Amino acid sequence: RCGYVAIVGRPNVGKSTLLNHILGQKLAITSRKPQTTRHNMLGIKTEGNVQAIYVDTPGLHKQNDKALNRYMNKNAAAALKDVDVVIFVVDRTRWTEEDQMVLERVQFVRGPVLVAVNKADRLDDKTEMLPHLEWLAQQLPNAEIVPISALQGKNLDLLEKLVAERL
Ligand code: GDP
Ligand code: MG
Numbered sequence: 001r002c003g004y005v006a007i008v009g010r011p012n013v014g015k016s017t018l019l020n021h022i023l024g025q026k027l028a029i030t031s032r033k034p035q036t037t038r039h040n041m042l043g044i045k046t047e048g049n050v051q052a053i054y055v056d057t058p059g060l061h062k063q064n065d066k067a068l069n070r071y072m073n074k075n076a077a078a079a080l081k082d083v084d085v086v087i088f089v090v091d092r093t094r095w096t097e098e099d100q101m102v103l104e105r106v107q108f109v110r111g112p113v114l115v116a117v118n119k120a121d122r123l124d125d126k127t128e129m130l131p132h133l134e135w136l137a138q139q140l141p142n143a144e145i146v147p148i149s150a151l152q153g154k155n156l157d158l159l160e161k162l163v164a165e166r167l
Contacts, residue, residue, distance in 0.1 A: 002051040003084030003167035008106065010098035013089045014118040018150035019043050019056045022160060050164045055083065080109060085166045087159070089116045090136070092129035092147065103139060112166040113143040116159060121149040 007015045023043045041056040080086060088106045090099055106113055115136065117129065137145055144162055148155040 001049060001164065001167040002053070004053045004055060004082070005085045005087060005163055005167075006055045006057060006080055006083040007087045007089060008057050008080060008102055009089035010096060010102055013091045013099075014150040015056055015089050016041075018087075018089060018116065018118065018148070018156075019054055021150055021153050021156055022054065045160075047160075047164075050167065052160075052163055052167060080105060084111060085163050086111065086113045087116050087163070088113055088140075088143070089118050089150075090129075091119050092117045092133075093119055093122055095129070095132050103136075106140065113140055114159065114162055114166075115140060115143050115145045116150075117145060117147045118150050120147040120154055121152050 007019055009015050019041065023045055043054045043056070045052050045054065086106060086109050088102065117133065133145065137143070146155055146159050146162065148159055150156070
């Protein structure tokens, strides 16, 4: 099995960290500063008879008036088309207008969607995202929701298994 997997989400949710951890190498640039990834980055992971081609998107941006933002939006939108699986990364501690914007695009995706609820290691603010998660599940009734920690690699084996099943 082989296919494309788009990693989408607003800036700073942990998309690049996730891709780096899945690939086991530093491919995408991660930073506290949003917009560190300007181009779609590809990473190929082959395991047994499964080959997943991951696409790390530069993020969908609310502010659409600057040329750079426009360019990044274009790339992120293109990454959603013609992919086999979409991983929608959200931050369990924070839901913003930009998440809402990405959600609205993800709702148009015909293929399988996995919602990766990232930063699960932040146990201190454990309950913060929980009411929102139920709402999110209603917005994406066909999506599988997986709590992960991209930083610590928590639950990434499960996420990869779910991806492989959908390729
Ligand atoms: P991107 O803009 O979506 O690509 O986000 P990055 O991967 O660049 O990550 C943004 C920031 O969030 C960085 O400072 C990361 O170290 C941090 N981060 C990413 N994943 C996690 C996680 O699982 N837990 C915690 N605590 N921080 C994370
Ligand atoms: Mg990034």
